[in-house]
Amino acid sequence: MSFLQNSLPYILAGISVGGQYALIAIGYTMVYGILRLINFAHGDVFMAAGMFMVFLSASLPLGISIPLVLLITVVLGFIIERVAYKPLRSAPRMSVMISAIGVSYLLQNCALYFTGGLAKVYPQLPWLSDTVSIFSAVTKRVTLITPILTLVLVIGLSMFIKHTKVGMAMRAVSKDFETARLMGIKVNSVISTTFVIGSLLAAVGSLLYFTNYASVTPTSGGMPGLKCFVAAVFGGIGSIPGAVIGAFIIGIAENIIKGLGWTTFSDAFTFALLIVILLVKPTGLFGEKATDKV
Amino acid sequence: MELRKNKRKDSLYTVIALIAMFAVLLVMELTMKSTSILFTVLKKGVIYALVAVSMNLLNGFTGLFSLGQAGFMLIGAYTYAILSMPVSVKLSESVYKYYDCAIGFDLGILPSLLLAGIIAAIFAALIGLPVLRLKSDYLAIATLGFAEILRAFFQWDAMGPVTNGANVLRQYRDLTKVTIPFTDIPFPPTLFCFLVSGICIAIIVLLINSSYGRAFKAIRDDEIAAEAMGINLFKHKELSFVISSFFAGISGAMLAMFQYTVQAAQFKTAMTYEILLIVVIGGIGSITGSCIASFLFIACNEWWLRFLDESSNNILGLNILRSGFRKVVFSIIIMIIVLFFSKGIMGEREFSWNGIRAFLHDPFGLKAKRLKKEAKAGEVNGK
Numbered sequence: 001m002s003f004l005q006n007s008l009p010y011i012l013a014g015i016s017v018g019g020q021y022a023l024i025a026i027g028y029t030m031v032y033g034i035l036r037l038i039n040f041a042h043g044d045v046f047m048a049a050g051m052f053m054v055f056l057s058a059s060l061p062l063g064i065s066i067p068l069v070l071l072i073t074v075v076l077g078f079i080i081e082r083v084a085y086k087p088l089r090s091a092p093r094m095s096v097m098i099s100a101i102g103v104s105y106l107l108q109n110c111a112l113y114f115t116g117g118l119a120k121v122y123p124q125l126p127w128l129s130d131t132v133s134i135f136s137a138v139t140k141r142v143t144l145i146t147p148i149l150t151l152v153l154v155i156g157l158s159m160f161i162k163h164t165k166v167g168m169a170m171r172a173v174s175k176d177f178e179t180a181r182l183m184g185i186k187v188n189s190v191i192s193t194t195f196v197i198g199s200l201l202a203a204v205g206s207l208l209y210f211t212n213y214a215s216v217t218p219t220s221g222g223m224p225g226l227k228c229f230v231a232a233v234f235g236g237i238g239s240i241p242g243a244v245i246g247a248f249i250i251g252i253a254e255n256i257i258k259g260l261g262w263t264t265f266s267d268a269f270t271f272a273l274l275i276v277i278l279l280v281k282p283t284g285l286f287g288e289k290a291t292d293k294v
Numbered sequence: 295m296e297l298r299k300n301k302r303k304d305s306l307y308t309v310i311a312l313i314a315m316f317a318v319l320l321v322m323e324l325t326m327k328s329t330s331i332l333f334t335v336l337k338k339g340v341i342y343a344l345v346a347v348s349m350n351l352l353n354g355f356t357g358l359f360s361l362g363q364a365g366f367m368l369i370g371a372y373t374y375a376i377l378s379m380p381v382s383v384k385l386s387e388s389v390y391k392y393y394d395c396a397i398g399f400d401l402g403i404l405p406s407l408l409l410a411g412i413i414a415a416i417f418a419a420l421i422g423l424p425v426l427r428l429k430s431d432y433l434a435i436a437t438l439g440f441a442e443i444l445r446a447f448f449q450w451d452a453m454g455p456v457t458n459g460a461n462v463l464r465q466y467r468d469l470t471k472v473t474i475p476f477t478d479i480p481f482p483p484t485l486f487c488f489l490v491s492g493i494c495i496a497i498i499v500l501l502i503n504s505s506y507g508r509a510f511k512a513i514r515d516d517e518i519a520a521e522a523m524g525i526n527l528f529k530h531k532e533l534s535f536v537i538s539s540f541f542a543g544i545s546g547a548m549l550a551m552f553q554y555t556v557q558a559a560q561f562k563t564a565m566t567y568e569i570l571l572i573v574v575i576g577g578i579g580s581i582t583g584s585c586i587a588s589f590l591f592i593a594c595n596e597w598w599l600r601f602l603d604e605s606s607n608n609i610l611g612l613n614i615l616r617s618g619f620r621k622v623v624f625s626i627i628i629m630i631i632v633l634f635f636s637k638g639i640m641g642e643r644e645f646s647w648n649g650i651r652a653f654l655h656d657p658f659g660l661k662a663k664r665l666k667k668e669a670k671a672g673e674v675n676g677k
Binding site for chain 1: 359424425427428430431432434435436438439440442443445446447449450451460562563564567570571574578616617618619621622624625626628629632633636
């Protein structure tokens with residue numbers, strides 16, 4: 001019982017963080033699947049969503065500000081794709097990646113400018129921030145809601161991709177960009193849709209994540225962003241179930257390591273895991289095997 | 295014959311220009327106030343130039359997209375700080391407050407600098423063994439991961455007796471402690487940075503122009519063709535990775551000398567991104583481009599755009615200018631360069647006297663454009 005009491009909070013926190021990571025990791029994996037681009041700015045979009053929430057909830061009631069945050073984040077993701085990635089569609093892949101790094105730099109500096117470099121206190125969301133206790137472990141309700149909400153969203157997304165026309169177009173584009181275009185698929189609108197979905201999920205993730213952590217800084221998107229990318233690679237980049245499973249594994253492992261008192265290494269562990277998986281199975285858990293044609 | 299003569303003349307010009315640059319620096323340092331921001335920018339600029347060139351060797355000349363530079367700078371900075379810290383400081387409480395320092399000796403500035411590079415290179419050799427089998431994005435993310443692991447490792451409690459844990463290292467031999475050999479006269483600090491970086495960059499240039507450099511470029515352009523021509527891919531990639539890390543280590547050590555304090559928390563991924571942006575702005579695959587871009591980058595970041603941060607400069611009662619606005623403007627400039635001038639300042643070209651001559655003869659290619667137009671018109675008329 002004492003073991004349960006000691007380790008349950010960490011495991012619960014792990015599952016919850018894993019769910020939040022999963023929502024961000026989906027954005028990475030979908031964009032990579034279609035554009036073959038590591039969207040380094042995605043973590044900062046996630047941070048920006050947190051910032052929007054801080055600023056909007058200061059003047060508006062939560063019932064309005066939450067939908068507004070989702071909307072603004074989606075618009076932000078859409079604009080980033082149109083302004084920073086679309087003009088470079090025929091450029092070498094490295095240019096696009098550098099453009100992504102530039103966007104990330106810009107978003108962080110904008111956040112720095114608007115906050116003055118101070119950590120902003122994230123608003124308390126009623127009901128979600130309430131504390132509950134299960135098996136005598138005390139935690140916030142958001143910890144319990146996150147995995148459920150994540151699963152619902154992921155199942156919804158999978159249905160969307162499997163059973164709608166847009167979803168079919170997405171699968172086609174990620175399979176073969178050029179051929180999809182020849183078949184009359186509007187590649188640009190498919191890519192925009194991908195960014196919209198990715199940003200929406202990142203915004204939901206940020207609502208859940210920052211409710212747990214209580215403060216937002218301009219750089220608080222960096223580390224979660226990288227970890228979620230690692231999660232996406234771990235699960236096999238391009239695969240949505242892979243990203244979700246990878247995110248849960250990383251979230252839980254990270255919190256267990258924190259629970260063991262190795263907090264310094266909780267970030268490093270993620271990357272060690274990444275390097276091991278890249279060396280043993282470079283395509284990740286569920287990735288498709290890619291063959292290089294000469 | 296004519297060509298060779300020209301080439302010899304050009305290298306003579308280069309040597310003269312370099313000597314003139316060092317002479318001007320020396321005169322400036324002896325006459326101007328050493329606290330001037332110009333010297334700060336020059337010092338930091340030349341340190342970043344070295345690390346940018348070392349990254350360019352990997353990314354631009356060998357085609358290995360690596361994002362581990364900050365990690366190797368971290369190794370260099372720590373190695374330098376720990377080795378060059380006098381034993382008396384190590385034994386006292388002033389730096390190693392919570393640990394007993396395990397390193398019982400100290401070295402001079404030059405041996406410490408050299409060892410900083412060598413230890414970074416050894417780490418790189420070990421990391422390179424598994425990582426260099428990966429390609430493009432995966433290589434980038436794996437090297438980035440290793441840089442993060444290194445950062446955690448240096449902050450680890452168990453490493454405390456060596457690295458002082460997550461605490462600051464200071465009171466080692468910094469730039470003000472550099473003296474002219476065999477005397478106690480202080481060496482001009484900016485000149486010292488320029489000399490060390492200059493020698494390192496010269497070595498990299500020589501390497502790129504050697505047969506190894508040509509092998510690197512062959513790997514960049516087409517790995518399979520290079521392998522078919524008998525180039526040992528892994529050996530050359532590893533060589534490029536190790537050499538690049540060696541110089542990143544030295545530049546990290548110089549950064550430590552320049553800053554007076556070192557802390558692992560500083561060497562984040564953001565630092566690697568900054569260096570990558572410098573390389574891109576200068577032009578991937580251009581040494582001179584990297585050098586010019588790093589001076590511009592540091593000057594804009596630390597000096598020229600400062601006025602944007604002063605709220606007293608606001609006009610029309612708008613409260614736009616305040617702390618942090620400089621960085622916003624700066625990142626917008628970077629985005630514009632990345633989007634519209636994706637080749638950077640120099641593209642893949644290098645600075646050359648021929649280029650200068652052509653520029654003086656025909657600035658901005660206006661004449662050539664007109665000639666081309668006329669030739670086209672003539673062609674149409676001829677038909």
